[in-house]
Amino acid sequence: MLVLEKNSLTEEIEQLVNLHGTSRSSLLPILQDIQRKYKHISDFAQQEVARFLDIHPVEVYSLVTFYSFLNTQAKGRNIIRLCKTISCEMQNKESVSNAIERELGISFGETTKDKKVSLEYVSCLGLCDQGPALLVNEKVFPKMTAEKAVQILSELK
């Protein structure tokens, strides 16, 4: 990372800390904001958050590795999560996952080379009556079909 980028990330984290506060309870909201913007929480970001909150970096690391929506490694600009729990599976989830994999040329668990999209499976999204359910970044898409999913892919930035 360039020194300049580091400085600006530090500044951003400082702003987040000002917004959420320095108590331990602020840690998760701060990390969620970093994750939302950068799609991962880098080693450097973890160290800076720890420094501002006056805790050991390993405390931050332990949180990032616990929650499935937080990650240490860079992912795609868009994260697509498909529900793999049984009700969605019974609603033909596989035709959706196959179509997405074919279209992007990667498998679930992977990120496209251009860093545009990461694919992940998730547990029940609370849309079991309208499956298969897809989460694209923060938005949900119920009643997915192969065609609709591919359409969504084509609209991603």
Add this chain to the structure above:
Amino acid sequence: MEKIKSKREGAVLFSDYTRGDAVRILSKMSREDILFEIKTSGLKGRGGAGFPTATKWMLAAASKSDAKYLICNADEGEPGTFKDRVLLLEYPELVFDAMIVGGFTIGATIGIVYLRGEYEYMLKSLLDYLDQMRKDNLLGNNILGNTNFSFDIQIKLGSGAYICGEETALIESLEGNRGEARNRPPYPVNSGFLGKPTVVNNVETLASIAHIVTKGGEWFKKLGTDKSSGSKLFSVSGDCESPGVYELPFGTSLEELLKIVGAQNTKAIQVGGASGICIPKSQFKRKLSFEDAATGGSIMIFNESRNMLHVLKNFMEFFVEESCGQCTPCRAGNMKLLEGVEMIENGDYKFSYISKLKDLGKTMQVASKCGLGQSSSNAFISILENFSEEIFNGVRGGKNGN
């Protein structure tokens, strides 16, 4: 995203209610009056454990502290459950009004909604709703001008961890830690969020309270069964014509439910989500209630074409992934059970070993630290026992299953 379908119908939660109704009674009712109505209603927690709500509130009201908290558990992670989604999207007034009533009753000034990360898409509309409530002085200082009571509500997001629905793990998460369940006691009502007395209630429990305090405990108690009063939301998914959320009185039989949702050729119903039990056709006369077929709301229907071993595998994969990993019976046990399912799948197993795994499942039920490990072997045991013909002899719809 979701269009609200035709008006929902139900005896309690989906009955008429105007925002603020439950809050307006605060100027007329004392804390004791409110506790009395809830006690009379016989309301038990809708989040799964079924603890009497009046007792929980009374304990929190009685504990002395400079600060107390009321938490709405909107983590809704149990596979097959989506009723809280409907309440939050279509009936937020019930949930928020009841939180105000709860704060007033136990003596808390801050309410926190713990919203699962998967539901972030609702966040903006919920925050806007809270803003509107502040403008109308339903929240804020001296609510409605004559109550001498101040209360506000915050929303905190989860980050994709089923275990954070367990109330002590939820509190850990709110405190900025890994969502690892705590030993109990102490119970949250004595030492919860930041060590202060804390009530954690499910979204639906709260929504029921909004109706109970306005219409009376007796009215609520008339519905349902002796031990399970009131009505309940059921999230129905799987093989049926009309999946969705249904409000039905406790005591409704599985058979009746199947008719209502238009299910045909049903061979099994998973009641209570992945941590619930799988009920075969021979037992469809059983009734939905705390004392019989208990569920936090999840009902998954499987017709004759489904492979029950495959269903079981899906549940076990879920638990292997979602165990917080803190205690051995659950962390290692779930992996062993999944391994066992895979052995059966590959035809590479001994009955003696499978029966040892069932014993392991029973050990997990008593030796695990929290509800996840205590219930994750339910599906393993009930599916292998109730569908043994199909699973071990390849007979679909055998004497048990059909």
